[in-house]
Amino acid sequence: MSSSSFVNSSLPDTSDRMLFAVPKKGRLYDQCLSLLSNIGIEFNRKPRHDIALATNMPIALVFLPAADIAAYVANGNIDLGITGLDIIRESQTENDVAELMRLGFGKCKLQVQAPAVNTGVASAGDLVGKRIVTSFINLTKEKFAELEGVSVDRMSTQVRFVSGSVEAACGLGLADGIVDLVESGDTMRAAGLHAVDTILETESVLITNKHPRFPKLAGVIKQRVEGLLTARKYVLCQYNIARENLEAACRVAPGRQAPTVTTLEQDGWVAVSVMVEKKMLNDTMDKLQEAGAIDLLVLQIANARA
C-alpha cells in the first residue's frame, strides 16, 4: 500500500499535500462543495481539471466519480475522501478504510423494487430465480444468495449490471426486479415500481486510509466537520430567569455539557445561555417559559468546536 502524488509533469505538484477526494458530479457534489467552503478549504479549480490545490492548506482536492472514491482511499492512492456508505459496501472496501464520521447528507436506501401491478411480487423472495438488474452487483448478489441460502456462485437468480437509469429495466423487459437507490421514491413510482425490500440505509461518510500519510491534518479536517455539523444541529438559546427557578429550567434545557449562567444586575435574577437541538427548539422554549424564563432569544450558531 502506498500513498502517491501525481507524477505527470503537466499536473500540479501534490507531493507534500494530503489528497482529499470529493465526488466530481452527481447527488453528493453540491453538498460537498458547500462543506469544503464551510470548513475553510479554499481552492481554484480550472475548467476540466480534476485536481485543485487548496490555496490556504497543504491539501490537493481530487474530483473523482463517487463510485470510485472508496477504492482509491482503500488502496492508499488518496488519503481522505467523501463518498456513500453504499459505495464502500459495494466496493467491498469496508475493511480497508476507516470511517471518520457520517456527514448527514446523501441519505437514501438501497432497495429491491418490482413492478407495482400484475406481477404478484410482494417480497424480495418472490424474485428468487428471476432476472434482477442493478448497478450494485455485489450487494445484490449477496442479498439473493442469502435469500436462496446458497453461495453467490450457486445462486439461481440472474443479476445483471447496468450503469444508470436502472428503473427503466423492468418496463423495457430486461428485468423482473431491480436494486437501486431510493430517496423520495418519485423515480420508482414514475417507473411503475414499488419497494419490496431494503438492503441498506446509506448516507455520505468521511473516510480515510487505515494508514494515513497526514493523520494530524486529517484530524483537523474531522474536527472542522464535526464543528460544522454541531453548528447546524444546535441553536443558542438565551433567557433570563429568577434564580429560584433556575434548576427547573436547566432540567428542561441541560445543554450539551451545562448551561452558562451569569448574574444580572437585578437581585435574584440570572441570565442563561444554552445550546438547544434545533428540532426540539419550540417545545423547549414552551417549557422554559412554563418554568419562568423570560426575554428568550434564539441565536444561530455559525460554527462550533466541542
Ligand SMILES: Nc1ncnc2c1ncn2[C@@H]1O[C@H](COP(=O)(O)OP(=O)(O)OP(=O)(O)O)[C@@H](O)[C@H]1O
Ligand atoms: N436519490 C438520492 N438521494 C440521496 N443520495 C443519493 C441519491 N442517489 C444517490 N445518492 C448518493 O450519491 C452517491 C452517488 O450517486 P449519483 O447517482 O450521484 O452517482 P453518479 O453516477 O456519480 O452521478 P450521476 O448519476 O449524476 O451520473 C450514491 O452512491 C449515494 O450514496
Ligand SMILES: O=P(O)(O)OC[C@H]1O[C@H](OP(=O)(O)OP(=O)(O)O)[C@H](O)[C@@H]1O
Ligand atoms: O427516490 P428519488 O428521490 O427519486 O431518487 C432516486 C434516484 O436517484 C438516483 O439517481 P440519480 O437521479 O442520481 O441519477 P442516475 O439514475 O443517473 O443514477 C437513484 O439511482 C434513483 O434513480
